[in-house]
Amino acid sequence: MSQIARALTIAGSDSGGGAGIQADLKTFQELGVFGMSAITAVTVQNTLGVSNVYPLPPEAAAEQIDAVGSDLGVDALKTGMLFSAEIIGAVAAQIRAFGWNRVVVDPVMIAKGGASLLQTEAVQALRSQLLPLAYIVTPNLPEAEVLSGLSIRSMEDRREAAKRICAYGAQQVVIKGGHDAAAGEQVVDLYYDGATFSELVERRIPTSQTHGTGCTFSAALTAELAKGTPAFEAVRTARAFIQAAIEHELGLGQGHGPTNHFAYRRLQGASR
Ligand SMILES: Nc1ncnc2c1ncn2[C@@H]1O[C@H](COP(=O)(O)OP(=O)(O)O)[C@@H](O)[C@H]1O
Numbered sequence: 001m002s003q004i005a006r007a008l009t010i011a012g013s014d015s016g017g018g019a020g021i022q023a024d025l026k027t028f029q030e031l032g033v034f035g036m037s038a039i040t041a042v043t044v045q046n047t048l049g050v051s052n053v054y055p056l057p058p059e060a061a062a063e064q065i066d067a068v069g070s071d072l073g074v075d076a077l078k079t080g081m082l083f084s085a086e087i088i089g090a091v092a093a094q095i096r097a098f099g100w101n102r103v104v105v106d107p108v109m110i111a112k113g114g115a116s117l118l119q120t121e122a123v124q125a126l127r128s129q130l131l132p133l134a135y136i137v138t139p140n141l142p143e144a145e146v147l148s149g150l151s152i153r154s155m156e157d158r159r160e161a162a163k164r165i166c167a168y169g170a171q172q173v174v175i176k177g178g179h180d181a182a183a184g185e186q187v188v189d190l191y192y193d194g195a196t197f198s199e200l201v202e203r204r205i206p207t208s209q210t211h212g213t214g215c216t217f218s219a220a221l222t223a224e225l226a227k228g229t230p231a232f233e234a235v236r237t238a239r240a241f242i243q244a245a246i247e248h249e250l251g252l253g254q255g256h257g258p259t260n261h262f263a264y265r266r267l268q269g270a271s272r
């Protein structure tokens with residue numbers, strides 16, 4: 001292993017800087033990890049929404065992954081916006097070829113503003129080609145419904161969805177609870193390691209500044225795994241990172257503003 005932990009993000013670019021590759025690299029940096037990227041698509045995006053998506057050719061994703069994998073090395077990686085079945089196929093082939101196993105799959109489907117970041121016909125490729133390579137998969141509630149084929153109404157439904165997602169080959173799953181409007185003052189993320197369930201319960205912060213929460217959470221998880229942190233401890237650190245990032249909002253933009261990627265490390269420094 002090299003002296004500094006190395007993490008790769010395979011995802012789309014968000015010109016607004018709150019989600020996608022930009023959020024991932026900021027998060028890696030804040031957690032002391034060397035960040036690398038393979039861009040799958042360029043989105044034209046700000047806090048008001050996504051106005052256009054330019055997917056790159058699948059070979060462009062494959063070549064970027066090969067360039068960093070064959071030279072710099074990768075201790076852990078995450079996937080984010082993959083857009084098409086063809087890009088998923090190219091990414092999965094590279095992960096298999098390099099034999100990487102600290103793989104976080106954030107199954108990005110729809111941005112909070114409603115824009116589609118994954119073609120409907122690509123869902124099956126995500127299930128069959130990427131989930132079997134996932135060390136941890138991190139769906140939000142709508143994504144967990146699509147992947148599991150279940151309508152999720154209760155915590156029991158969430159547990160069943162987690163089991164079904166693991167049955168596709170993912171080793172562990174975190175079903176994030178940000179979209180659970182009925183949860184009141186709490187937000188509950190459900191972690192399943194293939195045998196046992198754990199609930200991560202946090203205070204729900206009343207804010208609209210939540211652009212990029214899922215990307216930031218999965219990037220923090222990837223950074224921790226790159227450092228060799230055990231899975232559940234990595235999930236807990238990622239949860240603390242995103243809580244701090246939402247709580248200390250930056251107030252940028254006119255719509256759903258980005259989270260504060262500086263907050264976690266600043267709070268850590270302050271508590272020393
Ligand atoms: N209002 C909120 N207050 C506290 N935590 C939140 C809030 N919204 C989302 N989170 C947390 O942010 C992370 C991302 O969740 P979620 O918003 O469900 O994902 P996504 O961005 O993929 O839709 C999860 O850990 C979730 O618990």
Ligand SMILES: Cc1ncc(COP(=O)(O)OP(=O)(O)O)c(N)n1
Nearest residue numbers: 012019020111112211212213214215
């Ligand atoms: C380029 C790009 N990738 C992913 C997303 C979705 O990010 P997410 O963290 O789920 O946050 P929202 O966009 O839903 O707020 C994105 N928007 N752009």
